[in-house]
Amino acid sequence: AQTVTQSQPEMSVQEAETVTLSCTYDTSESDYYLFWYKQPPSRQMILVIRQEAYKQQNATENRFSVNFQKAAKSFSLKISDSQLGDAAMYFCAYRLPGGGADGLTFGKGTHLIIQP
């Protein structure tokens, strides 16, 4: 079974600084998707960024970028120029490419605090 581990229960960063959230996963599959989701205090989950395992290039979305290390099964999220609105729970998630098994497997999350 696939597992996703987020080893940082909480992280704190000064506004405008850069922070990196860690995620490791375990799978025997070679083709899969990885995601970072943000869950603000209102609790509606929002997709931040996704990465296809077959792509070597790291995904980027504006201030958000990932460092995907397939051999190490590591998938970290870097947030540049942190803003107060980035404060939330961040969840790393894994999913197979589709077809029969389409549910997401989530880590336990990292609570990100932005210090003004």
Added chain:
Amino acid sequence: DTGVSQDPRHKITKRGQNVTFRCDPISEHNRLYWYRQTLGQGPEFLTYFQNEAQLEKSRLLSDRFSAERPKGSFSTLEIQRTEQGDSAMYLCASSLASGTEQYFGPGTRLTVT
């Protein structure tokens, strides 16, 4: 267009009672997912539908849980004989097709007393 909606947003029930939650996906999304999130944990997958067909069920979905999506639009999740361990946030998500982004609803928070 509205996003995924869930009703009710909060439900308090006594142990042993049955509860039913509703999820309305984004229109034209043919995949619908249910997840459960307990305090301090990430969401855990329960089940999903493609149109009206239930294609996958997690081992977390005990026989007290049942989900339906009768016309391939909204879905209901029923929990029979609720237990205190069922207290959690129940999240619904939908996607256009297999392998595409899942959009989440605001969740239904269940408290079993």
